[in-house]
Amino acid sequence: MNVKVKERYNWPVTILLILGLITVIFPLYMTIVIAFKQPSEMTNSIAGILSLPKSWSLSNFSEAMRVTDFWRSLRNSLLITGVTVVLSILLHSMVGYAIGRNKAKKKWYNLAYLYIVSGMFVPFAILMMPLVKQTAQWGIANIIGVILCYLVFYMPMNLMLYSGYLVNIPVALEEAARVDGATTWTTYWKIIFPIMSPMHATVAVITALSVWNDVMTPLVIMSGSGLNTLPLAQMSFQTQFGTNYNLAFASYLLALLPLLIFYIICQKQILNGVVNGAVK
Amino acid sequence: MKYSNDRQRTFMLMTIPVVLLFFAFNTLPLIKGFIYSFTNFKGYGTYDWVGFRNYIDLFQDARVGKSYLFTLKMAVLATIVTNVVSLILALGLNSKIRFKSALRGMYFIPNILGALVVGYIFNYFFTYILPSLFNTTSILASTTWAWVGIVVVCAWQAIAMNTIIYISGLSTVPEEVYEAGSIDGATGWSKFKNLTFPLIIPFFSINMVLSGKNFLMVFDQIMALTKGGPAQSTESISFLIYNNGMAGGQFGFQSANAVVFFIVIVAFSVAQLRFTSSKEEQL
Numbered sequence: 001m002n003v004k005v006k007e008r009y010n011w012p013v014t015i016l017l018i019l020g021l022i023t024v025i026f027p028l029y030m031t032i033v034i035a036f037k038q039p040s041e042m043t044n045s046i047a048g049i050l051s052l053p054k055s056w057s058l059s060n061f062s063e064a065m066r067v068t069d070f071w072r073s074l075r076n077s078l079l080i081t082g083v084t085v086v087l088s089i090l091l092h093s094m095v096g097y098a099i100g101r102n103k104a105k106k107k108w109y110n111l112a113y114l115y116i117v118s119g120m121f122v123p124f125a126i127l128m129m130p131l132v133k134q135t136a137q138w139g140i141a142n143i144i145g146v147i148l149c150y151l152v153f154y155m156p157m158n159l160m161l162y163s164g165y166l167v168n169i170p171v172a173l174e175e176a177a178r179v180d181g182a183t184t185w186t187t188y189w190k191i192i193f194p195i196m197s198p199m200h201a202t203v204a205v206i207t208a209l210s211v212w213n214d215v216m217t218p219l220v221i222m223s224g225s226g227l228n229t230l231p232l233a234q235m236s237f238q239t240q241f242g243t244n245y246n247l248a249f250a251s252y253l254l255a256l257l258p259l260l261i262f263y264i265i266c267q268k269q270i271l272n273g274v275v276n277g278a279v280k
Numbered sequence: 281m282k283y284s285n286d287r288q289r290t291f292m293l294m295t296i297p298v299v300l301l302f303f304a305f306n307t308l309p310l311i312k313g314f315i316y317s318f319t320n321f322k323g324y325g326t327y328d329w330v331g332f333r334n335y336i337d338l339f340q341d342a343r344v345g346k347s348y349l350f351t352l353k354m355a356v357l358a359t360i361v362t363n364v365v366s367l368i369l370a371l372g373l374n375s376k377i378r379f380k381s382a383l384r385g386m387y388f389i390p391n392i393l394g395a396l397v398v399g400y401i402f403n404y405f406f407t408y409i410l411p412s413l414f415n416t417t418s419i420l421a422s423t424t425w426a427w428v429g430i431v432v433v434c435a436w437q438a439i440a441m442n443t444i445i446y447i448s449g450l451s452t453v454p455e456e457v458y459e460a461g462s463i464d465g466a467t468g469w470s471k472f473k474n475l476t477f478p479l480i481i482p483f484f485s486i487n488m489v490l491s492g493k494n495f496l497m498v499f500d501q502i503m504a505l506t507k508g509g510p511a512q513s514t515e516s517i518s519f520l521i522y523n524n525g526m527a528g529g530q531f532g533f534q535s536a537n538a539v540v541f542f543i544v545i546v547a548f549s550v551a552q553l554r555f556t557s558s559k560e561e562q563l
Contacts, residue, residue, distance in 0.1 A: 098295045
């Protein structure tokens with residue numbers, strides 16, 4: 001029986017797919033070896049660039065951390081992503097619940113639904129310039145302004161996800177709680193919110209990935225504040241890197257590392273979340 | 281009666297603040313952008329109303345025209361490349377292969393990496409590695425080929441995402457369909473064309489919309505690879521609006537550009553939704 005199962009593997013396809021992985025791994029391999037090398041090891045031939053470094057010294061990394069103020073950028077990125085994800089889950093699920101429960105019967109809720117969901121068609125390019133003025137006028141041309149923008153940008157998608165998921169949760173559950181004397185507010189937080197946790201995971205994954213990797217919003221909104229996020233720092237310090245590519249690549253690798261680690265730890269949740277978000 | 285009052289009030293209290301927040305950071309700037317598009321605002325100082333001047337200028341501006349052409353050309357090629365490659369990859373990753381979950385996991389990696397940093401890494405690859413391999417100059421320095429470099433980087437990341445969506449589409453095709461098909465003698469290409477593909481059309485349309493829209497709004501990759509160069513040959517619409525609107529003193533003019541871009545995106549999305557739903561009805 002065991003032998004039979006083994007024989008059914010399609011080896012030619014497996015081998016082709018493993019070979020194809022070169023396209024994924026090569027850029028990462030290149031990043032790693034360059035990040036560990038010293039400029040003197042980078043001769044002008046390909047072999048010089050792509051061979052393994054003579055010693056795996058961490059000096060490029062400590063230098064890159066110092067030049068780009070790594071810990072501060074990391075802290076900003078974590079703060080922006082963390083707060084956005086938590087507030088998205090709280091606010092978007094709440095509005096998804098209120099709108100989702102009413103949009104079939106009440107015109108106003110249906111209008112509110114269509115109003116917010118149509119925000120999906122608005123490209124950032126048209127909001128960008130007015131938002132820069134607006135956040136400056138309101139005194140939030142900083143992390144707070146960026147977080148508020150994200151809460152609005154990801155609202156259409158998250159509202160759709162939550163109100164779609166709500167269809168599967170019977171209203172009878174809430175009626176049972178009402179008999180016990182609970183208000184709608186407590187019923188929501190005590191009963192519906194926990195039931196929606198699979199959707200919370202999906203929302204957390206897509207929001208976190210998009211926010212963490214976004215450059216344009218912090219670039220235009222926080223540019224005056226001297227604050228960086230981790231990806232943004234790579235742009236801000238291009239001139240400091242100059243032609244020291246080893247330093248630059250050490251910095252790039254540091255910028256990629258948090259998400260790579262996150263992916264290795266919760267690969268399954270990330271893949272599920274991304275697929276759910278796109279397909280639903 | 282008392283309960284239903286409480287219920288309605290709670291629903292209102294849950295909705296109104298969030299709708300107001302949405303209005304403040306989406307609709308309000310949208311309206312402001314629309315208003316700015318009728319002014320000669322430079323981004324600072326005073327400004328005057330100029331009526332439709334910006335819109336008239338827009339259609340005569342060679343640089344704007346060039347950016348639309350580049351963005352469209354790039355989006356079309358990248359969408360085709362991405363969807364063809366990811367469909368093939370997904371078929372492979374969905375067949376009876378060894379190390380299935382490990383391979384699927386590895387092929388998704390490009391999608392989780394930030395586009396800007398990926399752009400910088402590929403910038404080095406195009407500038408130093410490729411030229412010394414083939415003894416040529418960098419494609420990023422060529423006005424004819426730089427856009428292909430951008431297509432490659434955009435596709436490299438988008439393929440990861442689209443493949444995963446195609447895989448989830450393929451897993452919805454029941455095994456019996458293939459069994460029935462093989463009795464009728466369907467193999468290879470005819471099996472794919474007549475059995476598999478029609479069943480995953482919804483996933484195909486998700487991918488077309490997703491990648492098409494993202495490519496039309498391309499920004500990070502341009503920033504990291506070419507900054508619009510050489511000779512403004514790779515300026516995407518988003519990049520041009522950012523570059524000239526924020527720093528180039530064309531706040532009003534680029535607002536008009538943004539309004540037109542917004543209309544293009546809406547038209548694109550609506551057309552694609554129409555097209556998709558008519559396709560799905562046929563099935």
